[in-house]
Amino acid sequence: MNETAVITESNEDLLTAAGRGDDEAFHRLYQQTNRQVYAYLMRLLNNETLVKDVFVDTYSEIWKSAPKFRSQSPALSWMIGVARNLAMNRLKRIRHYDDIDEPTLELATVDDNSLEQQQTKSLVHGALAQLKPQHREIISLVLLQEYSYQMVADIMDIPLNTAKTRVFYAKELLTKKLTEMGISKNDIE
């Protein structure tokens, strides 16, 4: 096992160690990041079968491309970037045949939520599913744990100010969808 990986456990160190062929470090990197990468793909692709497929492809590609990682950017951003490229390629191929914007996901059941809260979340989820992938993506990215606008801009390869503007534009679209579905701001509060 790589000594650096044991001591620091940062995503950057683990990804660097994985690039040297340390599969134990890669395993730990997977454990630390899989939920965020999977969540990002879920939010972007909105189709669980497709997400599972792209998710496995993503980590396979991360393992293969890890030697190319340079520590100038956060490892998670780099990994999300890999996931994004694969997801976008898959979206282009699928759109050629079908429209994947149709909602297909079911929210996980949370026992301690009230029925009303759960219904509201289901409606929000339905509204998210109706957004275009790029709008769903930017809202999802900006709400990922400890993400900055700059990281979102880097992943989406857009200017920083464009990223900020798009976040709120996408959020306004979502609010509009919710209003159409009969959810007001008062229901949310």
Added chain:
Amino acid sequence: MTSNDPKWREFIPLYVNGSLSASQRQAFEQALADDPGLQSELDEFRLIGQTLDELPMPDDAEFDQLFRRIESSKPAQLTAPQAVTKQKTGLFEGFRQWLVNPFLAWGVAAAQFIVLALVLVNLLPENEDARYQTLSQTSMRPASSINLVFQPSATMAEISELLRKQGLHIVNGPGVGNHFVVASDTPMNLDPLLEQLRQTDIIRFAEKNLTE
């Protein structure tokens, strides 16, 4: 300050995802207290974040599939650092790796078996009956010499005279106990000769020499 203030609005998602510094967080919470509109928008982002957090997560199937794929791709995709390490170890390591190669081991075992089989086939006599021999077997090459042990009292003149009469000559001797190895001057059946020799007073022992 209102929720339309670009600075505080920008902070909303960052407040939800926990990326604000302590001082930014404190300032933003102060702004929230002063602006119900900002609080309302924060609630919307929170709800979106909570909804997204409840989406399904990867399970063991994805994990297993991923690591099976990685394991199966390992020999084909040795990364550059590993390849360099192999080159640095030089010829000796390369030879060692070659020796411990399982395919080579099986190949060597197969070759050994073939060589052993060929040797055995070539060493075994064609005649099944001749595979084992005993000293008394008639199929052995006929003896052409005789072991003779003379009486201690026998003189060399008596021995020489006897050998001359029977057409024999000394091959080896005299040895310990007056032992001689003698042979016939001409090819002949030794059995009758042995019978005659055994009848002679100066001979204690007469037998074909089977060790020649």
